[in-house]
Amino acid sequence: MLGEYRIAGRRAVDIAANVERAVGSGELAPGQLLPPMRELATDLGVNPNTVAAAYRTLRDRGVIETAGRRGSRVRPRPASTARGSIRVDAPPGVRDVSEGNPDPALLPPLHDALAAAARHNAERPGLYGQAPVDAEFARLARAGLDADGVPPGPVAVTSGSLDAIERVLAAHLKPGDAVAVEDPGWSSLLDLVPALGLRPVPVGLDDDGPLPAELDRALRAGVRAVIVTDRAQNPTGASVGAARAGELRALLAARPEVLLIEDDHGHCMVDLPLHPLAGVTDSWALVRSTAKAYGPDLRLAVLTGDAVTVDRVMGRQRLGPGWVSRLLQRAVVELWTSGAVDPRAAARAYGERRDALVQALAERGVEAHGRSGMNVWVPVADETGAVARLLHAGWAVAPGARFRMSAPQGVRLTVSDLTADDIGPVADAVASAAGPVTARSYG
Numbered sequence: 001m002l003g004e005y006r007i008a009g010r011r012a013v014d015i016a017a018n019v020e021r022a023v024g025s026g027e028l029a030p031g032q033l034l035p036p037m038r039e040l041a042t043d044l045g046v047n048p049n050t051v052a053a054a055y056r057t058l059r060d061r062g063v064i065e066t067a068g069r070r071g072s073r074v075r076p077r078p079a080s081t082a083r084g085s086i087r088v089d090a091p092p093g094v095r096d097v098s099e100g101n102p103d104p105a106l107l108p109p110l111h112d113a114l115a116a117a118a119r120h121n122a123e124r125p126g127l128y129g130q131a132p133v134d135a136e137f138a139r140l141a142r143a144g145l146d147a148d149g150v151p152p153g154p155v156a157v158t159s160g161s162l163d164a165i166e167r168v169l170a171a172h173l174k175p176g177d178a179v180a181v182e183d184p185g186w187s188s189l190l191d192l193v194p195a196l197g198l199r200p201v202p203v204g205l206d207d208d209g210p211l212p213a214e215l216d217r218a219l220r221a222g223v224r225a226v227i228v229t230d231r232a233q234n235p236t237g238a239s240v241g242a243a244r245a246g247e248l249r250a251l252l253a254a255r256p257e258v259l260l261i262e263d264d265h266g267h268c269m270v271d272l273p274l275h276p277l278a279g280v281t282d283s284w285a286l287v288r289s290t291a292k293a294y295g296p297d298l299r300l301a302v303l304t305g306d307a308v309t310v311d312r313v314m315g316r317q318r319l320g321p322g323w324v325s326r327l328l329q330r331a332v333v334e335l336w337t338s339g340a341v342d343p344r345a346a347a348r349a350y351g352e353r354r355d356a357l358v359q360a361l362a363e364r365g366v367e368a369h370g371r372s373g374m375n376v377w378v379p380v381a382d383e384t385g386a387v388a389r390l391l392h393a394g395w396a397v398a399p400g401a402r403f404r405m406s407a408p409q410g411v412r413l414t415v416s417d418l419t420a421d422d423i424g425p426v427a428d429a430v431a432s433a434a435g436p437v438t439a440r441s442y443g
Helices: 012-024 036-043 048-060 110-125 137-146 161-172 185-193 212-222 242-253 306-319 324-337 345-361 384-393 421-433
Strands: 064-066 072-074 155-157 179-180 198-205 225-229 259-263 285-289 301-305 377-381 412-415
Touching: 012 048, 036 048, 048 064, 064 185, 072 285, 110 324, 137 155, 137 285, 137 301, 137 377, 155 161, 155 306, 155 324, 161 185, 161 225, 161 259, 161 285, 161 306, 179 185, 179 306, 179 384, 185 198, 198 212, 212 225, 212 242, 301 306, 345 377, 377 421, 384 412, 384 421, 412 421
Parallel strands: 179 198, 179 225, 225 259, 259 285
Antiparallel strands: 064 072, 155 301, 285 301, 377 412
16 A cells, blocks of 8 residues: 555654655655555554544645545545645746746836835834834725625735635634636645645536536535636636626525735726625625736735624734834835836726737637736647647747646746737747647636
C-alpha cells in the first residue's frame, strides 16, 4: 500500500506531521492510498482514535482526502502545491503573455496620492483604537456599490480579493463543507478552498458566466457556498449578463441558506454593467479589488455583505492584523476623487487588444473566449504540447492546468502587453499550436 515508506509517530500531531513531510518530499505520491485507521493504529501501537485525529488533521489541511469505504489517500495534487507553480518560464527572447498582470501604462502614478495620504496622516495621525475603515473611503465605496445595484450593507477593507474571500469562507464554513467554484477558474481560489479544508465542487461556465444547470447540480449536491465572478472572469473573460443573472438568482433564492460570494474582478476596467446576484440568500458578500485598475501592490479590496457576515469578518480581522493601512485607504480615496483612472479608457484599451486577438484567432479557425477583462482563453486538444509549441515559437502562455479541475484543456493569454503589430504573429503561433478542438462550453 505504501511501498517502502513507513508512517511513524505516537501522537496525532506527530503522525500527521510525518505524513505531511513525506508528501512534501515525494516519498508519498499523489493518489497514494493510506492504511486503514485501525491497521495503522495496530502497527504504531496507539489508540485508533489517535490515528483518526491525525487523519482528520491531514484532511482539514488539504493533504489527504477520504472517500468512505474506499479509504484515505494523498490528494491527487496536494493543496500545499500551489497551482501558480504550474507555469512556463520565459527564456530570453520569448514574449511572456502568461502572468495575468495589468498593463503598467494603464496604471496611475501613485506618488501624488501617497503624498496626499501622508499629509492627511500628518494632520490626523492613524493610531490604535480608531475605526478600521476610513470614513471617506467607506462613503465613496458604498456610493459606487449603490450605483451598481449592490444591496445595502456595511463596508469592510481587506488585503485584496483573496483575503476577503478567505475571511468570508472562514466566517461561515467548517472543514469538509463543499464550495461551488467556477471551472475553469481563478487558480489562487482553487488553491485556497482545499487549503481551508473545504471541498471544491466545479461549476462549468460559458461567456455569460456559470451555467444554470451546473449551478443547480452543485446546489442539489449540497454545497454550502457558491463563488461567482461577475465580470472579467479569470481565465475566460466571462461576464454575467442580465438574463443569466436572473436565472442564477432564481436558483439561489430557492437555497437561502447557501453563502454567496461575488468577486467583481473587472471593476473599473470593463465597460459591461454589473448584474449582482446578492440579496437572495441570507448570507452574502461582494468584493472589489483595486489591483487591476490601480495597481496590484496596493493590496486593498472593498468588501460588503450582510451585516452578520461583515461583522464576523471585521471581528476576526481585529484579532489578527487589526485593519488594513488607513494610509493606503486614503491614497485610494485620492485616486478615486482625482479621476486618476478613466474606467472607460482602460476598458477600451483592453477590449481592443482582446477583441482583435479573438477575431484574428477566429479567422484562423481557432475558438477563443474573452468577453471582458485582459485575458483570452483558448481551448486546445493537447495542453502540454500547445504550451511547448508556443514556447518554441517565441510565446510563453499560461497552461490551463493552473485553472482547471474537470474542464477541458486550454491555455490562457494575457493581452496587456500586446500591440496591434503583435496580434497577427501571436494568432499565427496559437493557430499552429492549438490543434483541432470540438466547440463546447468551458465546463
